[in-house]
Amino acid sequence: MPDTAMPDEDPAAALERQLEERRLxxxxxxxxxxxxxxxxxxxxxxxxxxxxxxxxxxxK
Structure with a gap:
């Protein structure tokens, strides 16, 4: 799964977004x-x- 995190996005927010996508x-x-x-x-x-x-x- 490619990392589509924004350059200014913190790693915690990126991880949370990835987990939400996986859950969906x-x-x-x-x-x-x-x-x-x-x-x-x-x-x-x-x-x-x-x-x-x-x-x-x-x-019968």
Whole structure:
């Protein structure tokens, strides 16, 4: 990750800014993973429901 600190910026502020950028990237990644998990979960629920409907309708 390139250092984009301003020449007159102190090292503590630069470090804080880098940590904030890293935290935001991680938060975005975590949020995306939550949406993927929700999508897979809902898809799985529908598959199970369709299998159950098929089983009930074709029972002897």
């Amino acid at each position: 990237k991680q938060e975005t990644k975590n949020e995306r993973q939550v949406w993927y998990f929700l999508a897979y979960f809902l898809f799985g629920i529908h598959i199970i429901a369709f299998v159950m409907i098929y089983a009930v309708r074709h029972a």
